[in-house]
Amino acid sequence: MQVAIRPVDVWLFRDGKPFTxxxxxxxxxxxxxxxxxxxxxxxxxxxxxxxxxxxxxxxxQPDPEVGYGDNFGKLRLCGPLLMRCKDGKCERLIPMPADVxxxxxxxxxxxxxPDLPFATNLPNSLQxxxxxxxxxxxxxxxxxxxxxxENYLKGQPPSQAVRAEDLFTFEPRFGIAIDSxxxxxxxxxxxxxxxxxxxxxxxxxxxVHGVSLGEKGFLRFGGEGRAAIYEAIQEPLQKSxxxxxxFNAANNATRFKIVLVTPAWFSGGWQPRDxxxxxxxxxxxxxxxxxxxxPLLLGGFDVAxxxxxxxxxxxxxxxxxxxxx
Numbered sequence: 001m002q003v004a005i006r007p008v009d010v011w012l013f014r015d016g017k018p019f020t021x022x023x024x025x026x027x028x029x030x031x032x033x034x035x036x037x038x039x040x041x042x043x044x045x046x047x048x049x050x051x052x053x054x055x056x057x058x059x060x061q062p063d064p065e066v067g068y069g070d071n072f073g074k075l076r077l078c079g080p081l082l083m084r085c086k087d088g089k090c091e092r093l094i095p096m097p098a099d100v101x102x103x104x105x106x107x108x109x110x111x112x113x114p115d116l117p118f119a120t121n122l123p124n125s126l127q128x129x130x131x132x133x134x135x136x137x138x139x140x141x142x143x144x145x146x147x148x149x150e151n152y153l154k155g156q157p158p159s160q161a162v163r164a165e166d167l168f169t170f171e172p173r174f175g176i177a178i179d180s181x182x183x184x185x186x187x188x189x190x191x192x193x194x195x196x197x198x199x200x201x202x203x204x205x206x207x208v209h210g211v212s213l214g215e216k217g218f219l220r221f222g223g224e225g226r227a228a229i230y231e232a233i234q235e236p237l238q239k240s241x242x243x244x245x246x247f248n249a250a251n252n253a254t255r256f257k258i259v260l261v262t263p264a265w266f267s268g269g270w271q272p273r274d275x276x277x278x279x280x281x282x283x284x285x286x287x288x289x290x291x292x293x294x295p296l297l298l299g300g301f302d303v304a305x306x307x308x309x310x311x312x313x314x315x316x317x318x319x320x321x322x323x324x325x
Contacts, residue, residue, distance in 0.1 A: 074210030
């Protein structure tokens with residue numbers, strides 16, 4: 001089932017940095033939220049519909065549908081991705097891939113180039129990414145709409161993009177810590193948090209399988225358990241990309257690239273340990289280049305144990321890997 005998730009007011013999705021009112025005064029927010037936030041919200045909703053979620057956490061017993069801990073049971077998720085609806089049509093958006101750069105008012109693509117007239121200290125014979133232009137290039141920070149995905153994957157630079165400020169804004173708000181035992185404010189516990197407010201027509205898109213979820217309902221979503229409304233998409237968005245075999249009719253492609261649309265964790269940091277990609281692709285491939293933004297730190301909170309989860313560095317959405325088969 002595909003669902004659209006919209007806030008009742010604003011959302012707070014904390015970054016991975018520890019925050020304690022009184023010690024720090026600004027709680028930063030990241031957007032869109034990670035898949036961990038989505039799976040936590042769906043799990044909590046399913047368990048709440050069955051009874052008391054804290055009872056499942058106390059017993060530590062896996063639920064047949066949503067499991068427990070790292071066991072996700074039958075739950076399968078895709079997303080979350082940004083979605084924009086305009087004039088009755090909806091399309092998903094992804095962060096601009098890191099191999100797209102801005103040259104003046106147009107976009108160009110970075111490509112691995114083995115013939116540059118200088119040496120680098122890149123590991124494992126990786127090739128430097130280079131734009132075929134003599135003009136100055138800058139980072140492309142916008143969002144890539146679904147209508148541009150196929151042409152981009154075919155090696156064509158995007159012809160259009162969507163600005164972040166047309167989709168959402170960050171809204172700073174002040175707060176003060178509350179003593180839960182007394183119901184009063186705590187001295188010297190003033191803080192500021194950056195909330196996310198979606199623009200009209202913007203929502204989060206996700207695909208949920210394996211669980212009993214109503215067609216419409218409320219979720220506790222993100223920091224402070226902010227309210228969200230989810231609703232099944234009556235006309236699900238179709239797969240916008242053709243099967244890989246149709247991208248090259250001759251079936252003799254030896255080079256391809258992979259774009260992350262949600263954050264990923266690898267055993268070796270920015271790639272699998274020892275650079276072994278064969279377990280992911282099922283065959284031998286060679287990494288020839290990569291465009292990777294700075295790591296995204298993700299942690300979270302263990303509801304069952306009531307302690308912060310260990311923080312780990314993830315490769316962010318938008319990272320691009322170039323391979324030869």
